[in-house]
Amino acid sequence: MLSERKAAILQAVVEGYISTSEPMGSSQIVSAAELDVSSATVRSEMASLEEEGYLQQPHTSAGRVPSDKGYRYFVDTLMEPHTLGRSQQQKVSSFFEKAQGELEHMLSETSGFLTQLTHYATVIVGPPAEVSPVRGVQVVRLADDQALIVMVRANGVITKRAVPIDVNVSDDAIASASRRLVALRVEAETDPGSSDKDSTKLLALFDAALDEQDESPVFVGGTSAVAGIFDAVEQVQEVLQVLEKQYLVITLMRDVIERGLEVAIGSETGVEPLAECSLVVAPIEVDGTRAGSLGLLGPTRMNYPRAMATVALVSQQLGTHLREGAS
Numbered sequence: 001m002l003s004e005r006k007a008a009i010l011q012a013v014v015e016g017y018i019s020t021s022e023p024m025g026s027s028q029i030v031s032a033a034e035l036d037v038s039s040a041t042v043r044s045e046m047a048s049l050e051e052e053g054y055l056q057q058p059h060t061s062a063g064r065v066p067s068d069k070g071y072r073y074f075v076d077t078l079m080e081p082h083t084l085g086r087s088q089q090q091k092v093s094s095f096f097e098k099a100q101g102e103l104e105h106m107l108s109e110t111s112g113f114l115t116q117l118t119h120y121a122t123v124i125v126g127p128p129a130e131v132s133p134v135r136g137v138q139v140v141r142l143a144d145d146q147a148l149i150v151m152v153r154a155n156g157v158i159t160k161r162a163v164p165i166d167v168n169v170s171d172d173a174i175a176s177a178s179r180r181l182v183a184l185r186v187e188a189e190t191d192p193g194s195s196d197k198d199s200t201k202l203l204a205l206f207d208a209a210l211d212e213q214d215e216s217p218v219f220v221g222g223t224s225a226v227a228g229i230f231d232a233v234e235q236v237q238e239v240l241q242v243l244e245k246q247y248l249v250i251t252l253m254r255d256v257i258e259r260g261l262e263v264a265i266g267s268e269t270g271v272e273p274l275a276e277c278s279l280v281v282a283p284i285e286v287d288g289t290r291a292g293s294l295g296l297l298g299p300t301r302m303n304y305p306r307a308m309a310t311v312a313l314v315s316q317q318l319g320t321h322l323r324e325g326a327s
Contacts, residue, residue: 002054007078008033009045010054014066014074018301023063068266068300071278075263075304082305084313091117096317102158103127106321108219110294114314115222118307120298121243125253126217127284127291127322134185139178139206141165147174149206151185161209169198177202185210216292218246229277229299238273243297253293256281262308266300276300280307282315286323294318 002010012033016024026042029035035042046064049055054070057063066074084092095113099106107126114122136152144167151159165174176199184207220243227236242248252271256264256279264270264279278300284292294315296307 002049002073002077005035005037006045006049008035009042010049010066010070011074011078013046013055013064014070014078017065018303021301023058023065025063028063066301068268071265071300071304072268075265079305082309084306084309088117088310089313092313092317096321099321103322104158104217104219107217108221110314110318111219111221114294114296114310115225117310117314118296118298119222119225120296120302120307121223121225122219122221123243123249123253123279123295123297124219124221124284125250125293126219127286137178137182137185137210139174139181141171141174147202147206149181149209151210159210161206161212163205163209165202165205166198169202173198173202177206181206181210216250218249220244220249225298235273235276239277239297242271242273252279253281253295256295257283257290257293262311263304278302278304280304280311282311284315284322285319291319291322 009029012029013024016022016028016032024032026039026046029042029046030037030039046055049070050057050064053067054073055064056067058065095110099109103126107124111122111124114124133154134151135154138150140148140150142148142162145164147163147165149159149161149163151161153159173196176196180199180203184203223240223243226239226243229239230236248271252269255270261268262280262282264281266275266278269275269277269279274297276299277297279295279297280302281293281295283290284294294311296302296311298307
């Protein structure tokens, strides 16, 4: 635990650097922290904080900037809870009052909306399809040798599967298999059976296709905001490549939440290209069950109080919207 004076200095460095993106000098800190000590005393304390790993000194400046450890101490110990202003809260409420359409469309729109609010890149991992009951199933013939299965779940997730079929299979056999599939998936009834061998084969084929593991949908918005984080084009490209890897994004979001964190700072993400980024996350919950996650990706000098408050509000409103849409 830091002394009161060191904590005040660290807080002044973090808040000043977040605000100006410039390293903080001792005279600035004396003024910002309202300390009744000399600049020499502050410099001594800053040197101590640097030795302890809370601050670091860019080689181009005599000022200090926070390290990942310094940001972590700020978030966990020094940061005051932030409440969004009335206008921001109203924007969020208005957005979800108007939000409609299929789940995928709504999550994509939410991702873009969150970027507009924060000017950071956003990531939303939607609910896996299997968490919601099946509302409808339909099979249509696309071509002589291909059928399309469409399954709609109560939460708006639509699963589509293109399945190869024998060219000699009749439309009647497909219709029969489709009716039996509805009985299995929607009405939760035992397969009514059929003397039609083609229908039975198709039912097994269609049912197996729907059992294929669905990945949670991932929506990434505001990737252009990543360009403002780094000076080096190579770093921008590396971060964008991470965001393009759906499995990695899902794993990262899940890992941060399961570690009990609201924000992963720099190296805490465990992903090297994100070493100069922070990821603010919140679970999306529907009736107490986690149904996805929402996150903001920005520079380590992001405005943590505002970012965390925004993510918390949007995730809560999104969960409420999903619950109401499924009822």
